[in-house]
Amino acid sequence: MDTRELADLAIDIAREAGELARRRRGEGVAIAATKSALADIVTEADREVELLIRDRIATARPDDGFLGEESGAERGASGLTWVVDPIDGTVNYAYGIPHYAVSIAVVEGEPDPQAWDALVGVVYSPAVDELFQARAGEGAWLAAHRLQVLEPTDAGALLATGFGYDPATHAGDLARLGRIMPVARDIRRAGAASLDLAYVAAGRLDGYVERGLQPWDHAAGALLVREAGGEVTGMPGERPGRTMTIAASPALHSRLAERVFHES
Numbered sequence: 475m476d477t478r479e480l481a482d483l484a485i486d487i488a489r490e491a492g493e494l495a496r497r498r499r500g501e502g503v504a505i506a507a508t509k510s511a512l513a514d515i516v517t518e519a520d521r522e523v524e525l526l527i528r529d530r531i532a533t534a535r536p537d538d539g540f541l542g543e544e545s546g547a548e549r550g551a552s553g554l555t556w557v558v559d560p561i562d563g564t565v566n567y568a569y570g571i572p573h574y575a576v577s578i579a580v581v582e583g584e585p586d587p588q589a590w591d592a593l594v595g596v597v598y599s600p601a602v603d604e605l606f607q608a609r610a611g612e613g614a615w616l617a618a619h620r621l622q623v624l625e626p627t628d629a630g631a632l633l634a635t636g637f638g639y640d641p642a643t644h645a646g647d648l649a650r651l652g653r654i655m656p657v658a659r660d661i662r663r664a665g666a667a668s669l670d671l672a673y674v675a676a677g678r679l680d681g682y683v684e685r686g687l688q689p690w691d692h693a694a695g696a697l698l699v700r701e702a703g704g705e706v707t708g709m710p711g712e713r714p715g716r717t718m719t720i721a722a723s724p725a726l727h728s729r730l731a732e733r734v735f736h737e738s
């Protein structure tokens with residue numbers, strides 16, 4: 475399948491959506507509701523941006539399915555599904571921290587991260603106007619620059635992680651962080667999983683480990699990492715998912731996985 479047209483559409487929509495998010499941020503942000511936990515918020519802008527994306531996809535590709543963070547899932551007839559996080563990094567967004575992104579992936583097959591094959595991934599950071607994109611088999615790119623994951627230097631790996639919204643998971647997250655710390659030169663908790671993955675692809679981070687991601691958090695970013703020569707997995711033998719996501723160069727990935735899964 476020629477994925478160029480799909481990628482062009484995803485890029486156009488991500489740019490338009492990102493521009494809307496940036497404009498709404500400038501006008502002031504209202505929390506619309508809390509979701510899974512008190513810390514898990516949704517703003518009016520998240521909903522508005524997702525509606526815009528959904529509307530554009532439905533107009534251009536009425537047979538495709540949709541899986542979005544704010545408005546749910548709808549199966550399509552074409553075998554393709556658009557997996558969308560309208561604003562990844564919502565807490566940053568609500569606090570006025572400009573590290574947030576629109577994440578759009580087009581996947582083929584069952585709309586389940588354990589089963590799908592990602593064809594296109596786009597992560598757009600409107601505050602700095604950076605658009606990361608990948609097509610299966612065609613590499614990952616930031617503008618005209620082809621992305622390549624890096625190996626850490628002797629100083630150790632610059633790692634990123636995140637913490638779920640559910641306080642009950644924090645002790646486990648911190649214990650895991652303690653186990654990977656010996657590999658790290660330093661840790662970042664920047665607040666937007668799609669950008670953590672895009673930054674691994676771009677060599678701005680050496681690796682990334684997080685439990686608790688939703689499909690729309692990693693769908694586009696995981697393709698970016700793979701197309702930049704990296705490895706992204708979940709639990710042993712699985713693809714990235716709710717229970718674990720580990721992304722890095724193949725060599726660092728196996729060192730991280732060993733520490734993540736060997737608890738003593």
Ligand code: IPD
Nearest residue numbers: 561562563564636637665666667
């Ligand atoms: C969150 C961010 C965050 C990650 C959370 C995600 P949201 O997505 O990606 O970095 O740690 O697990 O839920 O809620 O901002 O779209």
Ligand code: CA
Nearest residue numbers: 543559561562
């Ligand atoms: Ca979101």
